[in-house]
Amino acid sequence: MSSTEEAVVRVEEEGNGRPGFRRNRRPCAKLANYTDYETDEDDYTKGKKTRLRKNSAKEDKKKKNNDKINEAAVRVDGGACLDKEKGAGQVKASDRMPRFDKDNAENSDTNTCHQCKRNDKERVVRCLKCKKRYCTQCLTAWYPRIAEEEIVKKCPFCWNNCNCRACLRLDTKMEGLGSDLKVSKDEQIRYSKYIVRRLLPHLKEINDEQIYEKEVEAKISGLELEEVKPQDANCHADERLYCDNCKTAIFDLHRNCSSCTSDICLTCCLEIRKGKHLTCQEEMSWNYTNRGLDYLHGDVKFDERPLPAWEGIETTDDKLNSEDCVKHPSMWKANEAGIITCYCGAGDLELKRILPDGWVSDLVKKVEETAEASKLLDTREMVTGQCPCFNSESHIDMDKNKSLQAACREGSDDNYLYFPSVTDVQEDDLKHFQHHWVKGEPVVVRNVLEATAGLSWEPMVMYRACRQKRSTKHETLLEVNAIDCLDFCEGTVNLHEFFAGYTEGRYDKMGWPQILKLKDWPPSKSFKENLPRHCEEFLCSLPLKQYTHPLSGPLNLAVKLPENCLKPDMGPKTYVAYGFAQELGRGDSVTKLHCDMSDAVNVLTHICEVPMKDENEKKPEIKKLKKMHAKQDLKELFCSVANYEEKMETLENTSEEEDENLEADGGALWDIFRREDVSKLEEYLQSHHKEFRHIYCCPVSQVVHPIHDQCFYLTRYHKMKLKEEYGIEPWTFVQKLGDAVLIPVGCPHQVRNLKSCTKVALDFVSPENVGECFRLTKEYRLLPPNHHSKEDKLQIKKMVIYAVDKALKDLNRSEKR
Incomplete structure (x- = not known):
């Protein structure tokens, strides 16, 4: 790169005002010669992070040889001396410092450190159990909370929480860790009965839909219902069909055109015959203008001045799938007999199947005809009687310490959430959990990390675990796409710099905290492949594994899909974000209001409180900018709102008091809304949407779906207005380190990080x-074709069929025994 080009890059970075964070940035020149060494000490020197150089290995080796020539003794094991005679100006081959491989390092009688694989340290600590050694420098840098006396008794390797690079990349089961779930035969039978009874109504709904389409086909063909034999679609197991009209996943019966290969789901067939097309066919456009950093920070005079040449105007248009030709349902025609003519005009749509013919109907019959049918259908709910949270007087029993007050709704009995510790949530307490879960209430389980080996979730540990060499064929993980919470745009940032900001903080040129977050990191590959030890650690931390375990949870329907089937991506996924205790109002570290397609569990694995640099200088700058933001909001958003400034001042004072009372282990503020409040919440957002900002801090100009658009975060002001106008409020609580939050599907929720946080979901x-999954699937199919929430990734109907089939097989096996 020429000096002129470098000057241009520097000007762009300064103009952007977001140091080290640019869109479409070039690869960092400082990392052009980056190489990855086998030692862990390369990341730390005396406990501090350093930048690596390509020639540092040669320099280090030269320094070692010189030291061997000049020194007469080497201190080992904290004080013992080993005398060596050196030749003048020359080192014997036997005296050279070798690079030990794993076997050599572990088995030879040297003081090689297991962590950094070096043996030139002043002092090492030897484990009496496995004989491995850790140098004091590595212990200080990577295990600061463990005393040396404890290392002597049992080292990190023995505890299964060693975070050297070799151990972090072990993709094998660790002895003594409870990442698996063992289910007895009696428990499996009980769970299978529960699944069949719960899913039977939904299975019948699926069957009725298919029977209706077969009856139409029988009428068209002049056959009896039993004679209708749909053709095999020849769909491969790793292939997923989608409806060309509504984009919903097709799991079995559908209509297909033999000429243009268009596929139509049964719901769309019904709508086409009725002439009522409910799906939206017009692509929506969300245009946002980038007016520069000054506008982001409240420059109300922006429209009156020209922009500098480097700043430019960028617009974003969220037309996600504009290249796809959307086929309008009016292109498909249906006659009185119910025959649907394809939009291509080549012929009629034929009925085809993916699953074995009549499989769904057979499953319904098996459930009803099985010897256990009466017991299955007449079995009482697993959840019966009064919830254990209440005492004999029907009041919340606070003495048990299993309840958390999260709301103050008048005349409501669900203001408290179930709040057990990880030791409380055992098999006997599963029914207690179901008391709350069946009502659609979230659950918070405390101290789940106590069930793990204690592997570090420090950001630099995770960084080292998945870092790749530039010279290899693997994808490099040295740069990542991070979201800037001020304008909600993605930019490229060096991973090491990102994690440095995670612990030290970042500020833009105007002194405003720069809040970045990584979503679904590491990218491309699965969490298990990139972070195998952390994945196993996360599985150990999962509470209520009967529901949450992704491989063997008997009540997790996602587990029931066959191995050769194309499965939805259920995680785990890592979310790493900066955080700030005070609600800034703009640029906060938030996950905006949304509703997941399924149930979810979110574990807070690491927090870091970032001290404000030059607090006496930064606080006045932030306060000044907040006033500029408020002035801009008053002009653009709240010009018609009475007493807005007075209310904001009251909320800011209250917010500062709460920030001071934030507990040391508090990490993220959650707001979860009840299902029964969703309609009022959507109505509020529709009427107040112009009071919110989204990409580039532009006001939200239009709403397709108030929740699925994911454009809104309700601040303290809006939560107050929501309760005033509609009388509803969310469950609000602070997720602490080691807390696992279980969110039922259908409950809209939002999150704000109060500190730098690492979560795994x-x-x-x-x-x-x-039932809620069914409802959401119907909502998704009505969205515009280019909406980011449009795709039916879950395939809930397919899950129901395979779950019932698996449960019946388990029950039949129990009968034969």
């Missing part, structure tokens, strides 16, 4: 909430 599907 996993999706699952519980039998109790299948």
